[in-house]
Amino acid sequence: MACRLTSLASALVFGILAGLAPAGAQDRSIVVASTTSTQDSGLFGHLLPLFKARTGIEVKVIAQGTGQALDTARRGDADVVFVHAKAQEEKFVADGFGVKRFDVMYNDFVLIGPKSDPAGVRGKDIETALKAIQAKAAPFVSRGDKSGTHSAELALWKLAGVDIAATKGPWYREIGQGMGPALNTAAAMNGYVLADRGTWISFKNRGELEIAVEGDNRLFNQYGLILVNPAKFPSVKKELGQTFIDWLVSTEGRAAIAGYKIAGQQLFFPNAEKKGS
Amino acid sequence: MSDQLSAWQLILTGDAALFAIVWLSLAVSLSAVALAALIGMPLGALVALTRFPGRSVLVVLLNAMMGLPPVVVGLAVYLLLSRSGPLGSMGILFTPTAMIIAQTILIVPIIAALTRQTIEDLWAEYRDELTAMDVSQAGRIATLLWDARFSLLTALLAGFGRAAAEVGAVMIVGGNIDGFTRTMTTAVALETSKGNLPLAMGLGLVLVAIVLAINAAAWGTRVWSERQAS
Amino acid sequence: MRATVSDLPLVLDGVSLQAGATTILDRLSLSITPGAPTLIVGPNGSGKTSLLRLLMGLTAPTAGRVSWGGRSESKPVRRAILFQRPVMLRRTAAANVAYALAQAGTPRSERAVRVAALLERVGLFDLAQRPARRLSGGEQQRLALARALARDPEILLLDEPTASLDPAATRGVEEIVLMAAQSGIKIVMASHDLGQVRRLAGEVMFMVRGCLRERAPTAAFLDHPTTPEAAAFLRGDLVI
Structure with a gap:
């Protein structure tokens, strides 16, 4: 009766929670706080499957405005930020929230x-x-x-x-x-x-x-990449996040960025040659 | 999901990403309803059966909290679960679990308030009989909840409707991550912001159809089981 | 446990019940002891239902004292009440009886047997699996009786249980009540039906406007009422 109903409901909840829960310590995924422009333009939809095929790492993108994305990272809720407001990004690094800023691409x-x-x-x-x-x-x-x-x-x-x-x-x-x-x-x-x-x-x-x-x-619109400072937030997945950054600035990553086109038009231009600033 | 397709094409072709989104929306909202029922129904029944100072304040508060703005709940849960927040070490921000928590908080007041009203009415009818049988407080709550089960289905559906329709809370605590925390409502918001209005509208209609189907199924179950054992 | 506690004698000592300025029961002193059924009669509004609720312990008096077997705590251990319109729990007839047994502390292992026996006793065995709310009025009263008997009561209070029943259903209920009385359960029943008084009562309590005006063996009350109100009531006049 009432008790049967209750156990049914809890079985449902915990079954679903178990099904949805991330795989815990084995979880090879990172959270990237980024901008609406990179998501809404479809760039991530193009890049992430390539990156996952190469490394097996799953990238979870939270698309926000640059200011909000940096705030999310400032609270320790992201592993990498991928945004486009150089002055704000440099302040973020200078304040100790980020490790180092890399130029990655522009449009x-x-x-x-x-x-x-x-x-x-x-x-x-x-x-x-x-x-x-x-x-x-x-x-x-x-x-x-x-x-x-x-x-x-x-x-x-x-x-x-x-x-x-x-x-x-x-x-x-x-x-x-x-x-x-x-x-x-x-x-x-x-x-x-x-x-x-x-x-x-x-x-x-x-x-x-x-x-x-x-x-x-x-x-000119420059995009930058920053690994959130693991010294500040131990929960940051340092290796996986760095792998993502390294891949984006590598020859392969640059080719992937340049390869994203809509109706034959290239949307973003990789310019990672200049090393991090 | 390819932007070139309409929502109907996605359904007809059995688009895997669309079904993943539908499944996640249902899993999150139904889990939230189940959890909120476990909390809200006994709570509502308890408030219905007890008299204490400040009770009317609590009743007004519960009724008012039925209108909690989802973004406010989302923000509060976000601040709790953020790495910088008190529960940050759990590491569940931007996961379906966080979305379930936010939606549960959102709909507990709905289920509790509607349960309180239903149980209070039923208690007026049952009071003498249960008192004469010397039923304990916990026993009264269980009996009244069980005997009000068909009416309480309405409270569950109201909670589900609210959970399935809201976008503010799941957007903030889930992050609308493609393939992980993207639900029907956040997908509609995203497609709208991409200017893909036909696809957004199509997804919206799919959502409405699903909510309609669940309500119809619940109604059918109610009619059937009332016929079995009213 | 049950054998050691008794609710009898049930004693009212100067009991009054007020609701605002209205006096519902007025300084009642009486004692109920084991024996033949007691029927409470009187015009509508004379306080029969309120008296039964007080005897059950559902209502507390505003003055005076009620005691059950010398105890003034009101936990209904060995008494049961049948309301004029009993509430049927939304489940089957058998589940209604099982519920009452569970509340009375019957061990789970004994319940199935006792449910069957109680349903048999009230003639509802064949309707065990019928949802209680779809039983007829008479069947519902009999099911409520089975629930009351499930408490293994020493005293059974009944509030005009046949008021809205047809003669056949009334007979069904009366037979169960008589059987219960014969098995040693003290019956206290409100009624407005003088035929029923003749059929069931060992003694009569006659109430007017919250006062106990007369208490006498049935034959004496019916043949030689000692108060003008009782005489008028027996003649069928309106007693105000």
Whole structure:
């Protein structure tokens, strides 16, 4: 009766828990805190099976904004961070949370805008374009989430001589979400948005959006890799994490990164030659 | 899951990744319901049967906690299970176990509050009879829970519905890791953020269909077993 | 254990029951001892049900003292009660009886045999596996009787158990009650049916407005009531 019901329920729970539990000490997996751009662009879906085939190590990716990914690692909840905001990354290492930072690859940011181009920025350089958007108060979607892209966007406003904190009006929408939602929002309101090229190429819901500004060397977007400091968090899987980093910067890893293409377009460019900084 | 496919193609072709996601969603939510029932039903029944100072505060609190925001529960569990948190050494953050814990916390109040209401009504009917039989407190709780089993199924379904539908808690404590902690709801959120709206909608419809099927199965079981032994 | 404890005599000493300003029972003093069935009669609202609940220990008096075999603790060890509308547990007839046996402390190994015997005793043996809630009104009362008897009571309290039953079902219940009385169980039963009083009672307690107005052997009460209220009640007049 009641007791039979109870034992049935507990059998169910513990059966499921046992089935789901990680394999414990034998568990050859690492947690990588990374950015929405690397996941949403499909890069990890391409890289991880190759890495697993080579090493047998399973990589669990938590895709967050760069700021949040670094926070996750700062709490000891990841083994490796794979992000794109160099200044924040260097501070992370300097504060003792990371062992060493490696350049791994780059792509570039693109300014996305509606085909109608209300601010008239198509083909301009990024500095002129941002000035025009602010002057015309054309709708602009900001990530507003302390991600790498958000940091880059703020740096670009500064470069354009726009004090965005002081001059932002209703035209400037901070959504506090990932790259995909920012693009969805821009598509819905025909606004401008700064995006990484990888996410843009793989993004499906483009609506009236297209690239307005690209190729400006100030739109360079560098990705870095850091092993979380095992001295700070003994739970960090040092060997497995280092294996992942070593593989990504190796010839084989670089070829794998370069080999990821959507519709014939290469999304990321390996540049690990420069040794760790 | 290949982005080029629609959700229906994934179902029709028996896409392994899709079925893994469905299985994980069901395993996590059903485990959470079972655990929450083990905690929430006796708790609700106990509150129904006892009178103590502050009881009405507890009842209001339980009812209010039915509306706990999943992200808040997720965040609290995250802070508990994080390596920097008090339970960090267990190393279960970003695992299905962590997701089960978060969802259990989320739905214990639902099951406890609905159980309390049901048991309190039934207790009004049973009080004299059970008192005359000199039934112990534990015996009363067991008897009332068993005799209310068909009504309590509704509480379980409410809990399951909440668990299966929520995305905030599992996203935070599970991390939406492909092939490991990705559920139906976090997959829908991910596909939406990739701008893959048809696939996201398709996955959402699959989720709705599954929840519908489980409710229909539970309802059928209830009707059948009530006919067997009401 | 059971043999050493007795709930009889059951003694009420100056017992009153108040609900707010309303007096439900008014200074009752009486003693119930083993013997022929006692039937409590009186108009509706005279306090019959409240008296039975007090005798069972379900309600505490607001004044006075109730004692069972000299003890004033109220654990219902050797007494049982049959409510006017008993609650059927949502399980089979046999499981209802088994439940009562378990609560009465019958060892698990003896229960199956005793369930069968009790169901046989109340004529429900063939309906053992029927869900209790799908039994007829008379069958439910008999099942409740089996549950009450499962407690192996010394005193059995019954609150108008046949009030809503047809004559055939009433006879079924009365036969079980009489059998119980013959086996030595003290019966205290509320009734509004004078025919039933004639068929079952050894003595009558007549209540009006919470007071015990008359207590006498059945024949004496029916033939020579000593109070005008009892005489009026026996004539079929409304007694207020």
